[in-house]
Amino acid sequence: MDLEQLYDRYKDQSIAGRYLTLDAILPIFEKWNTKNQLKIIGKSVLGVSIYSYQIGSGKTKIFLWSQMHGNESTTTKALIDFLHFLNGETVLATTLLESFTFCCIPILNPDGAKAYTRENANKVDLNRDSQDLSQPESRILRAVFEDFQPHFCFNLHDQRTIFGVGDTGKPATLSFLAPSYNETRDVNANRLKAINLISGINEVLQELIPGQIGRFDDGFNINCIGDTFQYLGVPTVLFEAGHFPNDYQREQTRKYVFVSLVCSFQRLNENDLVNNEFDKYLSIPQNKVVFYDFLYKNVKINYDGIEIITKFAAQYKEELIDNQICFNAYIVHIGELDNFFGHFEYDAKEALYQDENENFPKLNQKADFYLSNGFAVINGLISQ
Secondary structure, three states: OOHHHHHHHHHHHHOOOOOHHHHHHHHHHHOOOOOOOOEEEEEEOOOOEEEEEEEOOOOOEEEEEOOOOOOOHHHHHHHHHHOOOOOOOHHHHHHHHEEEEEEEEEOOHHHHHHHHOOOOOOOOOOOOOOOOOOOOHHHHHHHHHHHHHEEEEEEEEEEOOOEOOOOOOOOOOEEOOOOOOOOOOOOOHHHHHHHHHHHHHHHHHHHHHHOEEEOOOOOOOOHHHHHHHOOOOOEEEEEEEEEOOOOOOHHHHHHHHHHHHEEEEEEEHHHOOOOOHHHHHOOOOOOOOOOOOEEEEEEEEEEOOEEEEEEEEEEEEEEEEEOOEEEEEEEEEEOOOOEEEEEOOOEOOOEEEOOOOOOOOOOOOOOOOOOEOOOOEEEEEOOO
């Protein structure tokens, strides 16, 4: 089956972009709530309802949650696309619904989603609260976990544009992790199930986006929810949706998350987790911080009468303005950048830098400047 064509068929057209709130997705789930599958499972810090959606009648129970961090919406979009597919009438959807019971929390942190922040309304990172359970959202997640008793967990996140696949110069469009369950990062039978599942996902994605799959660091932190659930004996897979070239709205990345979800359950349904694929898993290069959004090379600056050729980098800051995410570029690094890449790179060929202030780049200033070769840079991008 062509999974990209399947995505094109079931992509939910009512949602797009980076800003995704409960108000935007609730009508979708209400439309699918034909047998009371949609339930309110608790309230956020600000009293907003948190929902779960359950579908399927199979004996293998799958627990998925997204937007634990409110500004990480790519996997939420893909999860909705996947549920749209399950609510369709294909042979594959029917097969999966007979094999699995899916319990999903599409937005665990609705307050953070509304404010477009990583943290909840109490400024707590829910992914560091799995032991203290100090927040209502954390307690809700744990309660559903204990009540549902899943056989597999899918912890769905986004990662920043700074991550690349090792030193290859390719962005980490998707990264995965089978979290550790102890300090020594041992591999037991449950962690191996997650490892084998990721290995299978990687084989599929390498055919579609070769070289753009990374492996997240597996340092153990019991305060992280994935590590906790792995520690509690449930195979857990972490998804990190990252950057695809020129896709800052992450609609392309959304497709590959959908593909990953479908092929995960195809593989599970075929019981294709019997081999030890730890070596294949380790062959996936680790995520590495090697990217900036913009990298400018060979720029001449005049500093106190001395001409210097330098490099500098700018990074987008995602700012919520009038219910829209604005990408505003700021200068974040000046100087040595030999081991870094830019999603956009420009060689100034020793053109002189000019701006409306002091005619040399400064940290945290907007990436708006001019070059003596006639080019202007507006919000990070080159124009003439």
